[in-house]
Amino acid sequence: MFQTQQYSGSKEKDYALLLKQLEALLADEQDQVANLSNASALLNQFLPEVNWVGFYIWKNDELVLGPFQGLPACVRIGYGKGVCGTAVKEEKTQRIADVHQFPGHIACDAASRSEIVVPIYKNGEIFGVLDIDSPITDRFDEIDEQYLENFATIIEKNI
Numbered sequence: 001m002f003q004t005q006q007y008s009g010s011k012e013k014d015y016a017l018l019l020k021q022l023e024a025l026l027a028d029e030q031d032q033v034a035n036l037s038n039a040s041a042l043l044n045q046f047l048p049e050v051n052w053v054g055f056y057i058w059k060n061d062e063l064v065l066g067p068f069q070g071l072p073a074c075v076r077i078g079y080g081k082g083v084c085g086t087a088v089k090e091e092k093t094q095r096i097a098d099v100h101q102f103p104g105h106i107a108c109d110a111a112s113r114s115e116i117v118v119p120i121y122k123n124g125e126i127f128g129v130l131d132i133d134s135p136i137t138d139r140f141d142e143i144d145e146q147y148l149e150n151f152a153t154i155i156e157k158n159i
Helices: 011-026 032-046 082-090 142-157
Strands: 052-059 062-070 076-078 094-096 114-122 125-134
Touching: 011 032, 011 142, 032 052, 032 062, 032 142, 062 082, 062 125, 076 082, 082 094, 082 114, 082 125, 114 142, 125 142
Parallel strands: none
Antiparallel strands: 052 062, 052 125, 062 076, 094 114, 114 125
16 A cells, blocks of 8 residues: 655655655556556645646647646647647657746646646657646746656656
8 A cells, every 4th residue: 555755845855755656656567547647646746836747648649638636638739739749849848937938838727837748758759748737937946857857767667
């Protein structure tokens, strides 16, 4: 049975614990939906000041909504569209301090002010993205980006 643990307050130490928790949570499970569901729940529990945490899966040349925590979301996002589609097109993490300043931002939740999107790969091909929104402007920093990319790497090994 999974149990949450108290975090220390040190961002780096807490993220290190999160990564260990993710590895333990996904160990010995091969089902993609189950693993992505648990990963989104874990992140939602861990990250303060977020209003949406989840995955979009690359299918038939577009991103399709996958497991998530938060309000109902956009179901399909085209290649190069919004922050998620841009992450796929540019093949790199998108850390957006103010989504209202991002050309073509797709507003699934009007409360969102900042966003981070991390591409996920399987066998060298795009699998999808990890998408996290916050109602706080400039919520995500370099530490978040580094550890969320590490989080995505663990996901890649378990999908």
